[in-house]
Amino acid sequence: MCRPGKHFFAQTSVAFIREYSIIMQKEHNPGMTAMLARENRNMPIFLNHCGVSKMLPASADAARAQIDLQAQKGSLMFQDWVEPLNDFKAGGAMLLGTTPDNVSYVKNTSEGLSLLAAGYPLQPGDEIVSYDLEYPANHYPWKVQEGRGAKLVLIQNRTHAELCGGLIEGPGGFRFEDVESKVTSKTKIIALSHVQFTSGFAFDLKRMGEFCKSRNIDLIVDCAQSLGSLEIYPEQMNIAAIAASGWKWLMGPVGTGVMYTSPALREKIKIIFAGADLMVQGADYLNHTWNPHTDARKFEYSTHDFVGTSALAASFKSANAFGIKRIQERGRELQAKFLSRIDQEKYKPLLFSSENRSGIISLVPAGRLNAEEVGKQMAVQGIVVAPRAGFVRIAPHYTNTDAEVISAADALNELS
Ligand SMILES: Cc1ncc(COP(=O)(O)O)c(C=O)c1O
Numbered sequence: 001m002c003r004p005g006k007h008f009f010a011q012t013s014v015a016f017i018r019e020y021s022i023i024m025q026k027e028h029n030p031g032m033t034a035m036l037a038r039e040n041r042n043m044p045i046f047l048n049h050c051g052v053s054k055m056l057p058a059s060a061d062a063a064r065a066q067i068d069l070q071a072q073k074g075s076l077m078f079q080d081w082v083e084p085l086n087d088f089k090a091g092g093a094m095l096l097g098t099t100p101d102n103v104s105y106v107k108n109t110s111e112g113l114s115l116l117a118a119g120y121p122l123q124p125g126d127e128i129v130s131y132d133l134e135y136p137a138n139h140y141p142w143k144v145q146e147g148r149g150a151k152l153v154l155i156q157n158r159t160h161a162e163l164c165g166g167l168i169e170g171p172g173g174f175r176f177e178d179v180e181s182k183v184t185s186k187t188k189i190i191a192l193s194h195v196q197f198t199s200g201f202a203f204d205l206k207r208m209g210e211f212c213k214s215r216n217i218d219l220i221v222d223c224a225q226s227l228g229s230l231e232i233y234p235e236q237m238n239i240a241a242i243a244a245s246g247w248k249w250l251m252g253p254v255g256t257g258v259m260y261t262s263p264a265l266r267e268k269i270k271i272i273f274a275g276a277d278l279m280v281q282g283a284d285y286l287n288h289t290w291n292p293h294t295d296a297r298k299f300e301y302s303t304h305d306f307v308g309t310s311a312l313a314a315s316f317k318s319a320n321a322f323g324i325k326r327i328q329e330r331g332r333e334l335q336a337k338f339l340s341r342i343d344q345e346k347y348k349p350l351l352f353s354s355e356n357r358s359g360i361i362s363l364v365p366a367g368r369l370n371a372e373e374v375g376k377q378m379a380v381q382g383i384v385v386a387p388r389a390g391f392v393r394i395a396p397h398y399t400n401t402d403a404e405v406i407s408a409a410d411a412l413n414e415l416s
Pocket residue numbers: 050051107108109110111135137138193195196197222224225244245257
C-alpha cells in the first residue's frame with residue numbers, strides 16, 4: 001500500500017521545489033528555493049484548488065511584507081511605497097490577454113457580479129439567462145434584479161448521464177442548445193460560471209461568446225473555478241466581463257478577487273459604490289466635482305486591500321511565469337496520471353468531452369463511504385480533496401507532482 005509517509009513528503013517536496021525553481025530562476029530569486037524548502041516540508045498533499053487553496057509561498061510573503069510595513073510605519077509606509085495595485089493589474093491583464101485598464105480589484109466574485117448586475121441598465125421585462133445549479137455568487141446578484149422588473153431565466157441541469165451517457169445523476173451541466181433555446185429578443189445578459197463547482201463541467205467560452213456577439217447579448221462569466229487553471233482571453237472570446245475569486249486556482253488570499261470588464265460594458269454600467277478612489281481628483285478630498293474614472297477604476301470606489309492585492313499580484317506573477325497554457329496542459333497531465341491509477345469501479349469519474357473539461361475531476365464513490373466520509377478519511381492521511389454535492393472533487397494544479405496524484409489515487413483505492 002502506498003501512503004504518504006515521511007519519506008514520501010521528502011520526495012514530493014524536492015519535486016515541488018524543482019518545479020518552482022524554474023519559475024524562480026526566471027525571477028532571479030535564489031532565496032525563494034530555500035524558503036520553499038522550509039515551507040513545504042511535511043505539507044499535506046493538496047488537491048483542493050477548487051476550494052480554499054494553500055496560498056503560494058510567494059503570495060504569503062508579499063502579504064506579510066505589506067502587513068509588516070504598516071505595522072512598523074503607519075502612514076510613513078507611503079514614503080518609498082510601490083502601489084501593489086499596479087502589479088496586480090499588470091499581472092491580471094497578462095493572464096487574461098488584456099490591458100491593465102480593464103482589470104479591477106474586487107473583494108470576491110460576488111462583489112464583482114453584484115456591481116455589474118446592479119449597475120446594468122435593465123428595463124422591466126429584460127431577461128438574464130443563467131443555469132439553475134449555479135454557485136450563489138452567480139445567482140443572487142441576478143435574482144435581486146427581479147426587484148426592478150427583470151426576469152432571471154434558468155436553464156435546467158442536465159446530468160452527466162444525459163450529457164455523456166452512463167449512469168451518473170446529479171449536477172452535471174448543459175448543452176449549448178439549452179442556452180440558445182432560452183434566448184429571446186428580451187435577453188440582455190447570459191450569466192454563467194465557466195466551470196461548475198459541483199461537476200467540473202466547463203462550457204465553451206468561445207462558442208458562447210460568438211453567439212452573444214451575434215445576438216448583441218453581454219456574456220458575463222463567473223471564472224472562480226477556472227481563472228488560473230484554464231486559458232481565458234475575454235477580448236478574443238467576446239466576453240463582456242468576468243469575475244473571479246483569488247483564493248482558488250490563483251492560490252492567493254481569501255477576501256481577494258479580480259474582475260475584467262470590456263470598455264463597452266463599463267460604459268453602460270451605472271455607478272453603484274462611490275468613494276474617494278472613484279474620482280479622477282483622488283486625494284483632493286474637498287474637490288467634489290463629479291469626475292469618475294472610466295477605466296476599471298470605476299469599480300474600485302475606495303481604499304483597497306494592500307495586503308490582498310500584493311499577495312494576488314504575486315500569484316499572477318507566478319502563474320504568468322509558468323504560463324497559463326502550460327498550467328492548463330499540466331493540469332490535464334496530472335488528471336491523466338490520476339485517472340490511470342484510480343479504480344474506476346470504486347470511483348466513477350465524471351468525464352466530459354474535451355471542450356467541457358476543467359481542472360476539476362468529480363468522482364462518485366461507489367463503495368460504502370459517501371463523499372463526505374471519503375474526504376474526512378483522506379484528510380486523516382494528509383491528503384486534501386474536496387467533497388461537494390455527493391462528489392469527491394480532485395483538483396490538481398501546477399504546484400502538484402505526479403507522485404502526489406498517484407499517491408492520492410492509491411489512498412482512495414484503499415479506502416472503499
Ligand atoms: C463558481 C463559483 N463562483 C464563486 C465562488 C466564490 O464566490 P465568492 O468569491 O463571492 O466567495 C465559488 C466558490 O466555491 C464558486 O465555486
